[in-house]
Amino acid sequence: MNKFLISAAAVMFAAGAAWAGAHGSMSDKRVDAMKSIGGSMKAIGEGNGDAVQHAQNIKMQFGDMLEKFPEGSMEYRAKANIWTDWSGFEAAMGKSNDAAAKLVTAAEGGDSSEIGNALKNLGGTCKGCHEEYRGPKPE
16 A cells, blocks of 8 residues: 555656656756656656665755756746745755655665655655645646
8 A cells, every 4th residue: 555655656746747848958957857756766666676776866866956956947847936945945955865865775775664664755855845846837
């Protein structure tokens, strides 16, 4: 049941990122990174592939995520409060980065329960950031 919920959340995340399409170079970079994260989260949740490699990919993607949000790059779904509340956005990204590091550690340990908990925690940090800093899909 827990694995199903994690997989469903990852699929929804990946599907949302897939709708992004091509909207501008900085937005494209953000969308590509989010798709990569979502794909790796889904693979881990479903037990497909090497969980360590997927977790490391997620960690790598978050490593330079802030650089993909230069001031004024309010393309596609990025909300203006990213830049008016930069410290809050930076803190939210930091939580996701920390959660990704814990996922790597859990994946390296190989305990499926710990991996599931770390994945769930990461999903929660993603959700928190998206609720605050990501706008609705354009019509």
